[in-house]
Amino acid sequence: MKTGQESFVFLVREISRIPLCLSAFFNYETTRELNEYLQKHGEDKESVSDIFINVFPYQGKTRFMMAYKKKDERTVKQYVNSIFKESENRLLSKLTNLVLFQCETWVTSESFYKERIKNCENYFGYATDFSNANDNERIFFKLNLFKESFCKDIRQWSKNVG
Numbered sequence: 651m652k653t654g655q656e657s658f659v660f661l662v663r664e665i666s667r668i669p670l671c672l673s674a675f676f677n678y679e680t681t682r683e684l685n686e687y688l689q690k691h692g693e694d695k696e697s698v699s700d701i702f703i704n705v706f707p708y709q710g711k712t713r714f715m716m717a718y719k720k721k722d723e724r725t726v727k728q729y730v731n732s733i734f735k736e737s738e739n740r741l742l743s744k745l746t747n748l749v750l751f752q753c754e755t756w757v758t759s760e761s762f763y764k765e766r767i768k769n770c771e772n773y774f775g776y777a778t779d780f781s782n783a784n785d786n787e788r789i790f791f792k793l794n795l796f797k798e799s800f801c802k803d804i805r806q807w808s809k810n811v812g
Contacts, residue, residue: 659727660717661734665741668712668796669762672705672745674753678718678726682785699725703753705745714741729788739794746795750777752787770801776808 677684678699687695699722704715716734718726733744749756758767767774781787791811793803 657720658717659720659723660715661730663714663734664708664711665714665738666712667707667710668705668742669759670705670712670745670749670756670795671707671758672703672749672753672756674748674755675700675702676748676752676787677701678722678729678788680786680788685785701726701730703748705756714745742796743792743794744790746793746800747790749795750774750793751781751784766795766798766800770804773801773804773808776812777804780811 678701679687679695684695684698700719702715702717704713706713714734716730718730733741733748736744791807793807794800797803
């Protein structure tokens with residue numbers, strides 16, 4: 651029941667089942683924006699806009715959830731919608747980017763790990779290094795962990811950005 655007193659905006663979507671559980675949050679503001687704020691004002695930004703994300707299997711499908719503080723809606727709504735309201739294929743690509751570059755708390759099935767990740771897990775480390783050096787966390791790359799070509803694609807990505 652909505653009372654007008656809600657503190658958060660929650661978006662829930664059902665997608666085809668994927669072998670992933672994720673629960674994390676990340677800042678909307680990029681490292682570049684936060685550094686520019688610090689240089690301009692001489693202090694860290696007092697409040698950042700958190701975006702919460704959850705992905706989990708549910709009744710033969712996967713539930714994909716995003717949330718943010720209602721007070722941050724003007725700032726983050728367009729960005730959240732650019733992920734949440736995409737076609738399922740593009741959503742999986744953006745979810746892959748979040749897994750690789752912003753969300754540390756995720757797990758996958760052992761069989762999916764062996765099938766899709768094990769042969770290219772060293773690129774996950776490379777993605778972490780890239781993420782640490784990247785100051786614009788809102789950029790997305792055409793990578794999709796759930797496509798069979800993922801290892802080939804991330805290999806090519808690492809050559810292009812390296």
